[in-house]
Amino acid sequence: VQLQASGGGLVQPGGSLRLSCAASGRAFSWYDMAWFRQDTGKERESLAAISGSGLRTFHTDSVKDRFTVSRDNAKNMIFLQMNRLNPEDTAVYYCAASFTSGSLTDSNRYTFSGQGTQVTVSS
Numbered sequence: 001v002q003l004q005a006s007g008g009g010l011v012q013p014g015g016s017l018r019l020s021c022a023a024s025g026r027a028f029s030w031y032d033m034a035w036f037r038q039d040t041g042k043e044r045e046s047l048a049a050i051s052g053s054g055l056r057t058f059h060t061d062s063v064k065d066r067f068t069v070s071r072d073n074a075k076n077m078i079f080l081q082m083n084r085l086n087p088e089d090t091a092v093y094y095c096a097a098s099f100t101s102g103s104l105t106d107s108n109r110y111t112f113s114g115q116g117t118q119v120t121v122s123s
Helices: none
Strands: 005-008 010-013 015-024 032-038 046-052 057-059 068-072 077-082 092-097 111-112 117-121
Touching: 005 010, 005 092, 010 015, 015 092, 015 117, 046 068, 046 077, 057 068, 068 092, 068 111
Parallel strands: 010 117
Antiparallel strands: 005 015, 015 077, 032 046, 032 092, 046 057, 068 077, 092 111, 092 117
16 A cells, blocks of 8 residues: 655644545555654654544544544545644654554554655744
8 A cells, every 4th residue: 555645834833734645555444544743853653543444533642632533435545634733743744554453552553655744833
């Protein structure tokens, strides 16, 4: 599966962005999907995950009141709606897929493919 994240850009503090991730390949609805981010000099951070059916989601505590993960299996896409952005959200955002069973919160399950999208929050 090839993944391509998009939708990043420059946004002012307090603003919103909606990231998209397009996946190639078949059986997209079989895969749990997740969003991560990584800022320069920092470790990669897990943000959110969604089950293949879309019925189960996970959001890390630092973003759960501001970010929402969703998916459209008919379009082979997942999304990350990000609201009330602040400068600490500046990072490259990546989507990832899991081909194994397990917990949505297990970051080790996910495989990364493709480039991320840069999000910069600045006035």
